[in-house]
Amino acid sequence: MPWASNGAGAATSDRAMIAARLLFNVTIFFPALISMPWATKADRGMNSAKPFWEKPLSSLDRGEWEALCDGCGRCCLHKLEDDDTGELFPTNVACKLLDRRMGQCTDYPNRKKLVSDCVKLDPHKLNELEWLPATCAYRLRWEGKPLFEWHYLISGSRETVHEAGQSTRGWTISEVDAGDLEWHLVDKPL
Numbered sequence: 001m002p003w004a005s006n007g008a009g010a011a012t013s014d015r016a017m018i019a020a021r022l023l024f025n026v027t028i029f030f031p032a033l034i035s036m037p038w039a040t041k042a043d044r045g046m047n048s049a050k051p052f053w054e055k056p057l058s059s060l061d062r063g064e065w066e067a068l069c070d071g072c073g074r075c076c077l078h079k080l081e082d083d084d085t086g087e088l089f090p091t092n093v094a095c096k097l098l099d100r101r102m103g104q105c106t107d108y109p110n111r112k113k114l115v116s117d118c119v120k121l122d123p124h125k126l127n128e129l130e131w132l133p134a135t136c137a138y139r140l141r142w143e144g145k146p147l148f149e150w151h152y153l154i155s156g157s158r159e160t161v162h163e164a165g166q167s168t169r170g171w172t173i174s175e176v177d178a179g180d181l182e183w184h185l186v187d188k189p190l
């Protein structure tokens, strides 16, 4: 972990931190939490042989794609990358735009202006997005795995992702208040 043991001076340390700092935000979950245009589609999915969340990602329409997000908000947490190995390590530090209690972006329309490296998640990028949490619905489905029971599409409640401890609620801090990221490494999966 070169960022944790680097004692070569502030300038070197700062460069290392800048190089190591990753900031991700994902564009698909916020609209999904504002309205539910896919509800009809979900209902329709329930009545067909397979609900849409069990189908291949490539077959989903836009509403279904957006509806797949569980609202955990964890893609908006900073990660640190080992300069030597490229390994990613999670922190509890959230993007300044994240409502950490609700797992939502607070300025979705302007996020790209305010956070230049905010990432738009789309079906063509999933194999590049190893930084997504292992529990992320997109990652799960891309890997051919089922959603967890706490996903709202399974449970029927938007609260279950929080109750299951899978969201940013209760253990994260805003980057506005956090200070150096290296003090915020957490013993959790990404």
Ligand code: SF4
Residues within 6 Å of the ligand: 026, 029, 068, 069, 070, 071, 072, 073, 074, 075, 076, 103, 121, 132, 133, 135, 136, 137, 138
């Ligand atoms: S990590 Fe995945 S499921 Fe969670 S908010 Fe981000 S895109 Fe949605």
